[in-house]
Amino acid sequence: MKFKQMMGRLAHVMGPWQVAFFAIISWLLAGVALQTLYLWVLSIRDDSVVLRGLSDSFIDLFGRGKYNNVVESPVLLLIKYLITLIIALLIFYIFYRLMRQRKLKKQLQTINYALGLGRPVDTESLVPEIRELEVNIEKMRARQRNLMKQEQEAQQAKNDLITNVSHDLRTPLTSILGYLSYIHDDRYRDEVELKYYTELVYDKAKHLHKLIDDLFSYTRLESAEYTLENDRLDMVELLRQLVAEFDGLARDKGMEIVETYEAENLVVSGDGNQIMRLFENLFSNALRYGEGNKNIDLAARKEGDFAVIDVINYGEEIPALDLPHLFDRFYKVDKNRTTTGTGLGLAIAKSIVERHGGLVMATSKHHKTTFTVKLPLIQM
Incomplete structure (x- = not known):
């Protein structure tokens, strides 16, 4: 040799x-x-x-x-x-x-x-030491290209974030200022119209507050310095609490949340507040896009070392081209920027799941949309 x-x-x-x-x-x-x-x-x-x-x-x-x-x-x-x-x-x-x-x-x-x-240099004609040097140089150049690409992508993401945030903040703020100008200039006809404008301003302010809150939550979850709590969470008990919280909202929409728990002992480790926020976002999404007089199905089961939870709503299907982008920030399927959603709910849900070492995915067919969350179980 x-x-x-x-x-x-x-x-x-x-x-x-x-x-x-x-x-x-x-x-x-x-x-x-x-x-x-x-x-x-x-x-x-x-x-x-x-x-x-x-x-x-x-x-x-x-x-x-x-x-x-x-x-x-x-x-x-x-x-x-x-x-x-x-x-x-x-x-x-x-x-x-x-x-x-x-x-x-x-x-x-x-x-x-x-x-x-x-x-590039033809390494085959080089002596071993120079070939090794050239290979290492090429690796450094590749890493440099990747870093430059990541930096460009980060810069583009930052620009997109600023653009989207500016647009979403300006829309409700413009409405608030418009309605307040009517009130300030006494252009309303009577107390009934004044109350109507006041309620509109209040609704727009609540939407603005939720957008800012969602944006803060998303950026905090994306930060490497943010640390999660390490609570012991019984997922079945947590889901039952959420159902009790959302049951009234569902009934107001003529809907009912149907629970199916195939396993009772689904214990995970994580931040209880963030896990609650995760399913609150999924439930809110199901209520928003599910059709009236239809159920919202909630199912929990065990698959290997994971707790698997499905949140299912029925209604208009999500186009296949939109499914891969559902969890992108500010992404909206209907492309209508005036809808009540902030476009951050599912992005926050994805960040929470990934920070807990889990996975979230969505499927939509036959007028049935399913959001599936997988979280690692605590080994007993």
């Missing part, structure tokens, strides 16, 4: 002809270096009385033939070739490092040029 990696690195730095060329040059230079070293050793021997004496003593003792056989023995030849090979490898490694530095410099210049033009 290491040999393959080494050959791979070598291939990234040198081509086949360069490897062959530098291998031959390295071998020749190693031979020259070894021969120079041999002559240098002979020179030292000839200049040294002790070494020359040892050589002469060996020749006198064993003879010139024996001496030549030892000098030219296969072992010494093998040692000679091994030394030559080691020197050749060292020289080749020096050539490799020089070529590598040259290629690294060239590739860095290429990357700098490409970065300056914003062009």
Whole structure:
């Protein structure tokens, strides 16, 4: 494995002809270096009385033939070739490092040029270290693009929020100012008309107050600094309380809330006030858009580790194109900005559910619209 990696690195730095060329040059230079070293050793021997004496003593003792056989023995030849090979490898490694530095410099210049033009770089031709550097640079550039995109989306969302809030605040405020001008200028005919204008102003002021309250709730839920309470909530008991609260409003509209609880022990952990706000928004939505003389069905059950609650109203279906946007802030299916809703109720409901680790979804078909809330149960 290491040999393959080494050959791979070598291939990234040198081509086949360069490897062959530098291998031959390295071998020749190693031979020259070894021969120079041999002559240098002979020179030292000839200049040294002790070494020359040892050589002469060996020749006198064993003879010139024996001496030549030892000098030219296969072992010494093998040692000679091994030394030559080691020197050749060292020289080749020096050539490799020089070529590598040259290629690294060239590739860095290429990357700098490409970065300056914003062009991608072909990483396949790069050496491993430069390839890793280029990959990391591309990751940084991708993260930077994502951050810029998120910043643009956040800026656009902020602009949309300001536009929508300005529009929704101006509409009731314009009506309030108009009716108050009639009262201020004494343009009403009698006390009956005065009371009529006063009630209109009061209704518009209540709508304005609810819009501001919903906007405050939504921005607070979207804030990372806002922390939820960690209450132990019995969902069946909580839903029964809400039914008792909304039962009178439903009867005024000729409707009835029908409860179906398939499980009694549905205990979740969360902020009781926010969970109440969640279902208040869903109940209000069901009462607003459900047709008269029809029931509002409320069902609760257990699915795995989740408590599942359905709030169902009957009436006009929500178009399929509008369903994915129901929980967007200020989104209204009828596109009529003068309706009594603030366009924030379902967005607040979604934020509350998601802050509790749950899920909310909507389906609408066969004149039946179902809002389904899933909240994680406490493991008993």
